[in-house]
Amino acid sequence: MSTRIDRRFAALKVEGRAALVTFVIAGDPDFDTSLKIMQGLPKAGADIIEFGMPFTDPMADGPAIQAAGLRSLAAGQTLKKTLKLVKAFRVGDKETPIVLMGYYNPIYVYGVDKFLVDALKAGADGLIVVDLPPEEDDELCLPAMAAGMNFIRLATPTTDDHRAPTVFKNTSGFVYYVSVLGITGTKAPDLKSVKKNVNRLRKHTSLPIAVGFGVKTAEQARVIAKDADGVVVGSALVSAIEHNLNKHGKATAKTPKAVHTLVAEIAKGVRS
Amino acid sequence: MTITPPNSYRTGPDERGLFGIYGGRFVAETLMPLILQLEQAYKDAKADPSFQAELDDFLEHYVGRPSPLYYAERMTEHLGGAKIYFKRDELNHTGAHKINNVMGQILLARRMGKKRIIAETGAGQHGVATATACARFGLECIIYMGEVDIARQMPNVFRMKLLGATVVPAKSGSRTLKDALNEALRDWVANVEDTFYCIGTVAGPAPYPEMVRDFQSVIGRETKEQMLKREGRLPDSLVAAIGGGSNAMGLFHPFLDDKDVEIIGVEAAGYGLKKKHAASIAGGKPGILHGNRTYLLMDDDGQITEGHSISAGLDYPGIGPEHAWLHDMKRVEYVSATDKEALEAFQLCCKLEGIIPALEPSHALAHVMKIAPKKAKDHLMVMNMCGRGDKDIFTVADILGVKL
Numbered sequence: 003m004s005t006r007i008d009r010r011f012a013a014l015k016v017e018g019r020a021a022l023v024t025f026v027i028a029g030d031p032d033f034d035t036s037l038k039i040m041q042g043l044p045k046a047g048a049d050i051i052e053f054g055m056p057f058t059d060p061m062a063d064g065p066a067i068q069a070a071g072l073r074s075l076a077a078g079q080t081l082k083k084t085l086k087l088v089k090a091f092r093v094g095d096k097e098t099p100i101v102l103m104g105y106y107n108p109i110y111v112y113g114v115d116k117f118l119v120d121a122l123k124a125g126a127d128g129l130i131v132v133d134l135p136p137e138e139d140d141e142l143c144l145p146a147m148a149a150g151m152n153f154i155r156l157a158t159p160t161t162d163d164h165r166a167p168t169v170f171k172n173t174s175g176f177v178y179y180v181s182v183l184g185i186t187g188t189k190a191p192d193l194k195s196v197k198k199n200v201n202r203l204r205k206h207t208s209l210p211i212a213v214g215f216g217v218k219t220a221e222q223a224r225v226i227a228k229d230a231d232g233v234v235v236g237s238a239l240v241s242a243i244e245h246n247l248n249k250h251g252k253a254t255a256k257t258p259k260a261v262h263t264l265v266a267e268i269a270k271g272v273r274s
Numbered sequence: 275m276t277i278t279p280p281n282s283y284r285t286g287p288d289e290r291g292l293f294g295i296y297g298g299r300f301v302a303e304t305l306m307p308l309i310l311q312l313e314q315a316y317k318d319a320k321a322d323p324s325f326q327a328e329l330d331d332f333l334e335h336y337v338g339r340p341s342p343l344y345y346a347e348r349m350t351e352h353l354g355g356a357k358i359y360f361k362r363d364e365l366n367h368t369g370a371h372k373i374n375n376v377m378g379q380i381l382l383a384r385r386m387g388k389k390r391i392i393a394e395t396g397a398g399q400h401g402v403a404t405a406t407a408c409a410r411f412g413l414e415c416i417i418y419m420g421e422v423d424i425a426r427q428m429p430n431v432f433r434m435k436l437l438g439a440t441v442v443p444a445k446s447g448s449r450t451l452k453d454a455l456n457e458a459l460r461d462w463v464a465n466v467e468d469t470f471y472c473i474g475t476v477a478g479p480a481p482y483p484e485m486v487r488d489f490q491s492v493i494g495r496e497t498k499e500q501m502l503k504r505e506g507r508l509p510d511s512l513v514a515a516i517g518g519g520s521n522a523m524g525l526f527h528p529f530l531d532d533k534d535v536e537i538i539g540v541e542a543a544g545y546g547l548k549k550k551h552a553a554s555i556a557g558g559k560p561g562i563l564h565g566n567r568t569y570l571l572m573d574d575d576g577q578i579t580e581g582h583s584i585s586a587g588l589d590y591p592g593i594g595p596e597h598a599w600l601h602d603m604k605r606v607e608y609v610s611a612t613d614k615e616a617l618e619a620f621q622l623c624c625k626l627e628g629i630i631p632a633l634e635p636s637h638a639l640a641h642v643m644k645i646a647p648k649k650a651k652d653h654l655m656v657m658n659m660c661g662r663g664d665k666d667i668f669t670v671a672d673i674l675g676v677k678l
Binding site: 059063064065068072075080082106107109111132133135136137138155159160162165182183184185188189 | 303306447453459460465565
């Protein structure tokens, strides 16, 4: 069964370039602005959209994404509303893949089966759930794959050759390689070790490998895109939202534009 | 629903780290290899008699174990019912039960060759215990503590600093224990190679709930032996306060299969169960946080809500997964006590017994005050006096309107 994600990576392979994967938090800073941001991403150069499901206690995220989650929750965002955003986006865009990324608790409380039905119906294509390692596959990974949803795995610098087969056993769509030991948006990746690790992981999986955590500039994206099949940018975009709010912390006309401008700039790096 | 009791309540967790549906290993992939390594290291240490011998030696000569089982005669007379005993873990070095677990984990960290220790703390007792053991063994020590807790537990913050630890304020979310845990996990993800995370309670990803329980079970083992010696029989009931639940699990676990022993855990009801509180079993539902599935305080969207308790050590929106299971199995009864009730128990204990209890066991004592009068005079009740109250005098003075 081929998904939007599979088709997108296949098409980019023909084009001979890496994908730009962009991450923002759903509902940040509010529902309407978030939709505008999302709608403009493909045109700005995003090939795949990662949409963060906000959570009060994001243990793998740095200050920028923590703050974004709290902004979104304060504006009344819920998992239900996140699926609504996906649905609204799909009205105008049938092809850009959407990956929902977050933590397990809101999904668990929503109900795994109901969530999978509703998320697929809304138009989501894949899931990344930070606190579900392969050891917990029967919680969500296996039901998701059976339902036709890609379950994308995080591989990290601690995923050694011994661990890799476990990590890649039940997964689909692409592999998200976490380029640093640490949380999102804090350290810059060591580009040499990224190259080495991406090539090492290729021995264990034929899936496309996207690289993220700490990628902030077009230049970093350009270098990573040489070896990886995708580059993920998150905290930098989330910070662009934060830095373009008015003094009351509300969105302005500039907010979506700031995100799209930065995406366009990084897209140039990925495509050069 | 009828519950079929297991042959033993003491065999958990299973190989997946589960107690029934609770527990597990809900962590980021970066940590997973490390969690498995820790699990193996702990298994090896447990099977090595020299590890237990070294731990026992430190518990005796450094911590000051066994702690006394004390007959609280005036409290007993005052309440006019059950014969009340205090298990005096507040007399341990550093003033609480936390050191039992810390000694175990730090010896394990040394075995694993880890040089940098991180820990989270609420009331500061676990932070002080960790800083103490790190000083003793010359290890680097970083303690994460919520900004709100730093303000209400200043003496412990200073103690940790004196002991050479770095205290890092957790400034996100509710700025209490749960956020300190988030920050510690974030540190761990960034420093997996050289860092050992010394978790202070029976929660977190497997193997922590089991490991911390095992290290704290010295409380229950001693209690059993002391009570048999003193009264010639087992106690009739056990009462302990529960935040994450380590002192309670330590007292309860050795008694779980003694089916005539009534076991009661007391959660923090804060301003009252209909208002803000920290009673995860009374007011929460199953969910996933900090590496395990357990009862959590949260809203309908699965967002974790901020609890409240007068006691920083109980101010946590979750509970250890084994407690969650024991609740579902109805082996342990979980009740709660409010800030006000705990404060009354605190004051009564000072006056009647000459013991200033921490606000955490004051919750357990508040429940003892409710049930002891209804019990027969030959009913033997043990309450875990898991910490001393020196750290809390500022909080109490503040509430009583006394300027120090």
